[in-house]
Amino acid sequence: MRAAGFPEEQVRARALNGTAEAFPPVESYGHEVFGARAFGDERPADELDAARLVPPVFMPLRLEKLIDLGREPLQSDVDLATTVGGFSSALPVFLSAFGSTRIGSSEVSVAASRQAGALGIPMVIGENVVPVTGYRQEPDATTGMLARVRAYLDEAGPSLGGVVVQQSTEDADAEVWNLVYSDPAAEPLLASGRLGFELKVGQGAKPGLGGLTVLDRATAARVSDQFAIDDLWSGAGVLRSGSPGTFTDEILRQQIRFMRNNFPRARIWVKLHPGRDVAQAAACAWEAGADAVTVDGAEGGTGWAPRAFLDHVGLPLAECLRRIGTPSGCLLATGRVWEGVRAVKALALGATAVGLGRAALTAVDADPEHGLRRLVECLAFEVRLLTSALGKYTPAALGSEDVWFPGRTGAADPAPRHRESLT
Amino acid sequence: MEHATTVAIEPAADRRPPPLAEHLDSDTTRAAMLIQQEVLGAARTYLRGEGFVEMLPPVIGPVTDPGARGSKQVDVDYYGHKYKVMSSGILYKQASLLTFDKIFYVAPNVRAEPVETCNTQRHLAEFHQIDVEMAHGTRADSMRIAEGLLTYVVRHALTAVPEQFELLGRDPLAFAWLLSGPFGVLSHREAVDELHLLGHPQSPDAEIAWTGEELLSRQKDRPFFVTDYPKGSRGFYDRESTTEPGRLRNFDLLAPEGYGELVSGSERESDYATIVTRMRETGENPAKYRWYLDVMRQGVPRSAGFGMGLERLIRFLTGLDAVWQVNAYPKVPGEMAP
Incomplete structure (x- = not known):
């Protein structure tokens, strides 16, 4: 494969x-x-790979966890x-x-x-x-x-x-x-x-298309009323296209x-x-x-x-x-x-x-x-x-403030905040 | 043949059908069949009196009613093509209006219902319907025929074979309300509200679940209609309201005392483009329905109709615990039976 x-x-x-x-x-x-x-x-x-995760310095949610655990979280x-x-x-x-x-x-x-x-x-x-x-x-x-x-x-x-x-x-x-x-x-x-x-x-x-498969000729003939059949590879098989x-x-x-x-x-x-x-x-x-x-x-x-x-x-x-x-x-x-x-x-x-x-x-x-x-x-x-x-x-606590897209102004919010607080 | 004056009827709620020979040889089965015979005869008399012509339904076809509520169609190999055993004759009923304006079937249907329905006491994988369709009819016409039919067959059966009711311990007074006046009508929305008031969960966008239907039915002492089911709860052939989009021009007729649904009916979609669109809304591939769509494209009259579940009707009449008790060769969902 x-x-x-x-x-x-x-x-x-x-x-x-x-x-x-x-x-x-x-x-x-x-x-x-x-x-x-x-x-x-x-x-x-792609753009998602190009983006960076950007930890803040101040971490109120870590403080919450620290209080909860009674020790520094890991x-x-x-x-x-x-x-x-x-x-x-x-x-x-x-x-x-x-x-x-x-x-x-x-x-x-x-x-x-x-x-x-x-x-x-x-x-x-x-x-x-x-x-x-x-x-x-x-x-x-x-x-x-x-x-x-x-x-x-x-x-x-x-x-x-x-x-x-x-x-x-x-x-x-x-x-x-x-x-x-x-x-x-x-x-x-x-x-x-x-x-x-x-x-x-x-x-x-393949947005907007249905299933595409390559079939042998005999199988393709059987399903030709249901699918579009294109003979593309001179003998190696035919293309069967389904509807999306x-x-x-x-x-x-x-x-x-x-x-x-x-x-x-x-x-x-x-x-x-x-x-x-x-x-x-x-x-x-x-x-x-x-x-x-x-x-x-x-x-x-x-x-x-x-x-x-x-x-x-x-x-x-x-x-x-x-x-x-x-x-x-x-x-x-x-x-x-x-x-x-x-x-x-x-x-x-x-x-x-x-x-x-x-x-x-x-x-x-x-x-x-x-x-x-x-x-x-x-x-x-x-x-x-x-x-x-x-x-x-x-x-669930992760939010868009944690991601920075290069070249995008204002993409990552400097202030740490919880996603739930976004409205 | 000698009958005991009363039959010791074992409650069926917690048990399944006995071996077929035992079931066929039981006095309960015999009484149910004699009542069924009267019901079928009376139904034919009533419907013919209203101008309906009896036709015989097909058993298999390239497509059947896609139905609802998770049941599976049964396939047969037909000269190498996959054909379906009729889950209902709806598509043929509409087409048959090209022959007569008013038609009916006594139709056998097969639905591989989800296994969970084996506990509802109301489902059989193989069952029968009295299937009625009328050209140019409205929902009101269809409800009138359904109510008339039910009243007529109940009255006839009580008069014709009172000893069978007695044998089964079914008190004729149970039908006094049914015979005494018009049935009530409740919209789906009102039914949902009523269930909510009873503390029962029910989605406003969906079919009324089995438990909810039973609960609702227990509150009533005579049959009642529920109308205007939401789109998404029924097949593509139930016509959508033009004045209230999202609501269907359909109805169910429910028996009281917890017996629940006896009849489902509707005005039908007959406009070709609307049917194709509705097929997509119910997840169907229109290409499968070519013969039907060709007929619709040529044009069939607008119509309304319904199917009355025969076994459910007989169960209501006999007062028996489970629907399998009123079928001679019962097939409970998920169980292998002869």
Whole structure:
């Protein structure tokens, strides 16, 4: 598996070595000096990477924590447990859908599910899993939707996390939600309030487009009445394009209400592409009762997308977060998140949690059994370190004053303040 | 065949159907079937008297009623194509108005209901509806027919087979209010307010949940209508109010004493563009519904209609604990039964 344009080597190193990768090699300790740019001169990939976290000198919230503890607080005093889209989560992190990559529907994805369960973080199962891999298969099947749910539950504690099942317009035909909701196998999730459904409106890698897959000619002929078929590679396969579905504010509002009506025991999530009206769409979704809105920045996506879309279409995550401002519901951010700094920046700019997509895939590709766990442990370590450096001890206390965008006047407020105090 | 003067009826609330042979050989089942026979005969007499023509419903089709409340459609392989067993005949009912202005079915339906509904005592995965549709009808017309139909079949059954009611220990006085005057009407909003006053949580944007419906029904001594459900709680074919956007021109008819919903009905959307838009609002892919949309594009009359759940009606009449007791071959959601 390759993940071009993505810090693949660093992610693989974390998948193998875990939290040790948060630091320079330990052998260099006491022998070398380091400073900025000590590890190469790579230009930041986007505006969020270019931004800096800016701890203040005066820290009233640290004083509060000091009084609370009766001693000076440390990074280990940062409490990362939070509520993510209606689920109790051990960390402000969730596992994103793996998209239509082949690896996303293989046994590796089952291993990833097991690790997400053990970590106590929510997991999203992609829209394509049922149509492509099937739902039930054999009772002891090692891939497919039920295998992933089973793997997750086997490792999860009794109350943490949750499983969120995606559906989009084109696979509404497969009735994935109804299938899951009426299946006795889903009862353990429903009984513990840990089943969610995610309405996929769009994705970061190709805003405005639906699913794109490459099929052989015979398969393509069978689905030609349902999908656009383009013969592009003279024999190597044909392009199958699905519809992303049509949305207006009323369609989105009513679809969410319909989901709440039909699946009252499930949490409702909505995944948006980074559209220019993302703030309006997110507000509409929260107002209609969505438990979470995921915004997938244009940097995101495990999906295979046309070159034209990779660098030129859709808003970057930082701009999405800026347009949304103070969210009126649970906001989840995805798009090129793999380590703690980007996570803390997204949390400071309004997200409740960040999703790992490509990073998680790369990590389980490097080490199927432990890769995701190590990657997330390293990320969590960095989030604790950075949050405490900002003088704060919960992710919810992070605010836009903690982030500085170079060249933007007045972007970071010098006065330390709590996000809750913003109006 | 000899009947005991009373049947020892075991409360069904905490148990599931017995083996089929035992169920079929029970006096309770026999009494329920004899009452059902009278109800079906009377329903046909009443509806034909009102000018309705009985048609026979299809069993499978490329699409069916997308329905609501989380039930799953049942697929069949039809010459290599995925067909659906009818979850309701609504799409065909509308199309059939091209043949007659007033039609009805006695229709079998299959819905793989969520497993949680096996405890409601009101759900079967396989059930029947008396399905009625009338061209140029309004909601008021449809409510009038539903009320007339219910009153007529109850009166007929009580007169025709009083001994069966006696056998089941169902007091005919339970229907005195039903037979004595018009049914009450409550808007969805009023129903929500009433539930809130009773201290029961209920979303104003959603279908009234099973427990809420039962609670509401327990407060009443005769059947009552609930009208104007919010959009987002029903299928795309229930017409949206033009004067009150967000509200549907629909209704449910609920039985008293906790028996709950017997009938769902509505004025229908018949405008092609509105139907396509409403399909999107209910998360449906319009491409699936090609035959139906083609018919709608050609034009069918505006209409109104309803479906009356046969087993629920018989349960209300017999006063039995669970709906499976009034179906000869009951299929409780989530349980494998013959």
